[in-house]
Amino acid sequence: MIYTEVIAMAYDGFVLKYAIKGLAPLLQNRVDKIDQPEKDQILISFRNKKRLKISINPSMPYMTLTDTKKPNSPTPSLFLIMLRKHLRGALLQEVVQLGDDRQVHFEFLSRNELGDESKVVLVLELMGKHSNLIFMDETHHIIDALKRVPPYMSPSRPILPTLKYQPMTSDQQAILGTSEAEFTALLKDLQDPKSLAKALFKRFQGISPALAGFMVQKHHLDSEDLPASARDTALRALYRDLRDFEPEGFYIFTDDHHHFKDFHMVPLKEYPLRREYGDIFEMIETFYTTKDQQVHILQRSKSMRRTLEGRLKRTQSKIQHLREELRNAEGAEAFKIKAELLLANIYQLEKGLESVKVTNYYTGEPLVIDLDPRLGPKENISAYYKKYHKLKDSKSHLLHQLNQAEAEIEYLETTLVSIETAGGEEDLTAIAEELSLEGYLKKRGYAKARKKPPGFHRFVSPAGFEILVGKNNRANDELTFKVASKQDLWFHTRNIPGSHVVLRLKGRLPDEQSLLLAASVAAFYSKANLSSNVPVDYTEVRQVKKPSGSKPGFVNYFEQKTLYVTPREELLMPYKG
Template sequence: MALDGIVISNLVYELNQTILNAKISKIAQPENDELLLTCKGSNGQYRLAMSASASLPFVYLTSENKPSPMTAPTFCMVLRKHIANGRITRIYQPHMERIIHFEIEHLNEMGDLCKKSLIIELMGKHSNIIFCKDDGTIIDSIKHVSSMMSSLREVLPGKMYFIPSTQDQKHNPLMVSREEVLSIIKNKPLSLTKAIYSSFTGISPLIASEIAHRAGVDGDQPTAAFSEDELLHVANHFCWFMDEIKNEQYHPAIIRKGREPIEFSAVKLTQYQDYDCKEYDSISSVLEMYYSEKNVYTRIRQKSVDLRRIVTTALERNQKKFQLQQKQLKDTDKREKYKVYGELINAYGYQLEEGSKELVAPNYYDNDKLIKIPLDPALTPLENSKKYFDRYGKLKRTYEALTELIQETQNEILHLESIQNSLDIALSSDDLVQIKEELIEYGYIKKNRNAQKTKIKSKPFHYISSDGYDIYVGKNNYQNDELTFKFATGNDWWFHAKGMPGSHVIVKSKNEELPDRVFEEAGKLAAFYSKGRDADKVEVDYLQKKNVKKPNGSAPGFVVYYTNYSLTIHPDISELKLMES
C-alpha cells in the first residue's frame, strides 16, 4: 500500500477541483481519530473523510455518512466553534510531503474575517490532524504529542506548528534536474530503489520500483553495479515521471490479484502488467474502494488465525511423521535379501562344515552368481536359515504396516492441505463455520458439547460464464461434496486442478454441448481456487460428473476418476462475473 506524496498530490488536485471555495456546513468526528466534513459549494455537496489512524490513515471524498457520537469530542467542538460555515480558500501540499494544508476563512464572534489552517499529516503511526491559527500557533490537534512522546516535535495547544525535519534530509522531486538526480543516487551505497525513495520526499518504494522498471533495470541491484550512463538513463525516467505529476497526468487505479486488491496508485504501474489493473476517474474512489475491499481480506485473515494455526500445526506434525515413516520404510528394503539368504542356506547348507562363518553359493535368483552369506558359527545351518527367515518376516510385517500407515498419513496431509486452501479462499465469517465443523469432526478441535449448532449461511461461489452458463465453485470440502454428488447431474461438467488441493467446479450443462469458452472459464476458476493460484499456468482435469466417484469412508472433498480431459490455463478470473449470494 502506497499512500505516498504522489497519491497526496493527486488528492490535492482533486480536492481543488471539487471543494475549493466550498463552505464547511457540517463537522463530525465519528471516531477518535477521524473527521467527516460536509462541504457545500458551486460544484455541489461533498463529504470529506479523513483519518489519523496509525494503521490506516486516509483522506478522500465519500458519499457515505457515518454515525457520530451523541456528545461530540473536544477537538470536534473546537473546530465547530472556529470554522463552522467557514470557506476553504486554499488547498496545497508542501514540498511533496504526505501532508495536506487547508486554509479556511471564517468570521469570528465580532464579525471580523479570520484565517485558520487545518493540516492533515498522513505519516503512518505519526499521522495527525492539526488545527492552527494564521500565524502557525497550534489551537488543538486530534492527537496530542508531548515531549515525552517525541523529542523532535511537540504537538500541543500553544506550540508553533512546523513540518518534521525530513525535508532537510530529502530533496523535493519536483525541483531537481536530471544531473542532480544522478549526483544524488550514484553516491548512495544502497540498492537503486532504496537510493531513490530514501533521497526524495514523497517517493514510496512502489514508485521507486516503478521508475526502475520503466528504465528497464533491476532496482534491487546496488547503485555501484550500474554505469554512469545507466544511472543517467534512470535519472531521465525519474524526471519524465515527475513531469507527469507536474502536468497533473494522473491515472488512479487499483491492482488486483484475482479479486483481492494488492496495490493502488495515482499513476500507471507498468510493473504490474500481468495483474488486473482497473483505472478510475477519481483517486477518492480508488482509496475508498481499496480500503473497504482490503479490509474484507484483512478482517477474515484475522478471524481465521486460530483455525490456520490448528491446521498448520497438524500439517507440520503429519509431514514430520510422513518423513519418519518413509525412512523406516527404506530400512525394510533388506527384507528380500534375508529371504534369499534363508532359502540358499536351506538349499546349500548341507555342504557346510561345523563352525563355518560364511556360505559361498550360487544365487539362482541372479543367474547363479556367487554370493557370500554371513553365518553365526555357533548355530547350525537350519538355525542360521531360521534366523534370516525371522528377520525377513519381521521386516515384511513392518513394510506392510508402514505402507498402510504412509497412505493414511498422505491422505491426512492432502485433507489438511485442502482445508488450508479453503481458509485461503474464505471471504466471510460464515465461510469459516463449515471449516471449523470439519476440523471438529476429524478431531483437530475439541468438540464443545454445550455449544449450539451454528446455522450454515455460506454458499458456493456462483459465476455466470460469458455464454450464460451457471458455474459453481465450492468454498470448502463439505460444499465440494454437496456440489459434486447432490447438486450436479450426470451430464454436468466437473473441473479440478490436477494433483493439488482445490475447489470442485461444476458447470451446469443444461444437457447441451458447451462452447469451448465455457471450458476455458471453468478451468480458470478451478485453477484460481486451488493451491496453484499464484502459478503462471495450472493443469486442470475435467470430465462429466457421472464419471466422478467417491471412495467409501474417504474424507470430504476426496474423489477418484479414471478417465478425463486436461487443459493448462492461466488462473485469471478478473473478467468473470460473480453473482451476489
C-alpha cells in the first residue's frame, strides 16, 4: 500500500510509555498464536485472549492491544515461521522501554530444541522509516528481523541473522536521566518559543514536536513578557510535568474535513476538532485503523476523483459557452419584428436598397432596417424570417443542452460527495460500478449487474426512528423509490449536491429531534458538510418524482418544508447503527 501522508511522530515516547503500562495484563501470560496479517504487521495472541498488534509500516508504525482479528497472510514469511518456532507457548516476563525513546524490549521465557528454558527478546523500534521488529537471543545475537538491513544499506548498523544486535543510539537525553538543574540550564537562554519547543524535541528522547509545543504553551513560556524569575519557575514546572507525566485524556485530532491528523494524551491546540476516547488503546487502534482506511480510500478513489473533476471542469466550461450562445439567441425576436415591419412596408422596398426607414408600430419610434441590395423585397423579408427561426430553434436546443449540462454537474458533484463519505472498499466499488454504467469509467468488470443491493448508512434517533442514507446515486434511487414507503419523509439539502435521506415513520408521527437529526444527517452527507445553517428540504416520499431518462439520483420534489441545521460529525456518530 502506498501512503501519501506521513504522520509526524504521533506515537511518541510518552505515548509508548503509557501504552507499556497498559500491557500489564500480558505479563506472565503465554503466547497462544502468532499471525502476520500484512507484510509489516505482526499479531501476537495470548492465552488470556488478549492480542498485541505491532506495525512497522514506515508511515504509521505503532503498537497496541486490539480486539480485531484480521485474516492471516496465506504464505507465512521466514520471520513469522521463526517467531512461531520460538515464541509459541513462551511466557512474556517483562516489557521494557529504553529510556524515554521509542524502543521497547519484550522479554520472553521460551524453550529451545532440547527443552531447556532460554530467554529471547523481541525488540520493537518505532522510528518512522527506520522502524523494525527484531528477534534476538539472550546473548543479543539476532535470530531474524521483520525488515532485514544488509551492510550496503546501513554499514554502521546492519540487521541480519547471527549478527550482534546494536541498539539505536542518539545524542538525546532521557528526562528521567536529567536533573532539574541540568534541564533548566540547557533551556534557560532560549527566549523564542519555537526555539524552545525545537530544543525540547531535539535534545530529549520521546518528545514529539506537537507535545513540545503544547508544553511550552501550557507553562506560558510562549509569552514575551515573562520575567526571568517567572521563566525559571516555569521551566522547573515544565521539567516536573515531563518527568511525572500523566495523561490529561486520550484525544484524536481532525481537520475541518474530519480527517484524522494526530493523537495524544494532551489537548493539542493546533487542530480545529478533537474526539476523546476512554483509554489509550481505543485511541491508538481507532486512529491507525481509521487513518489506514482513509489513506487507502484516498488512493483507491484517486483516479475516480481525477476523472470526475476533469469532467466537471469541462462541463462547467460548456455551460459558460452555452449561456453565451443563449444570450446571442435572445435576439431572435428582433429579427421577427424587422421581418413584420418590412412586410407592412413592402411598398417602400425595391431591389438595390441598402436600408429602409420605417415606423416601429410596437414602440412608435422610427427604425432603420438594413437590407441586402442584391435581394428583392420578398427575399429580404424571407431572410429576416429565416434568421428568426434559426435563432428560435437554436435557443430551444441550447436550453435543452444547458439543462442536461446542469443535471450532469449535479450528478458529478453528488458522486464526489459519495466518494468523500465512502466507508470502505465496498462503497468505492459500488461507485465505480455506477460510473462504469454511466460511461465515465472504462468497463473493467464493474458494468455487470450487482447481485447485492446498494448499501445505506443507517442512523437511529433517540425516539427509535430509523434514518437511511444512500451511499451513491444508484443507492439514492433504490432508497427513495424501492425501500421507502410513500408516507416516509425524504430529506435533501436545498440546491446543494448530497445524498438522499429517508426518515422511516412506520405509521408514527416524527418528533422534532428526529426531524432535526435526519436533516443534520442530510447536511453531513452533502457538499455543505462543513457549513453552518445548511438549508435542508423535506417532504413526503410520494412528493418525490424521477424525470424519465434522468441520471441516477436526479429527482424533482414538491410540497417541501425547510430546516436549517449545522452538521457536526461528533454529534451524529453516536446515532449511527
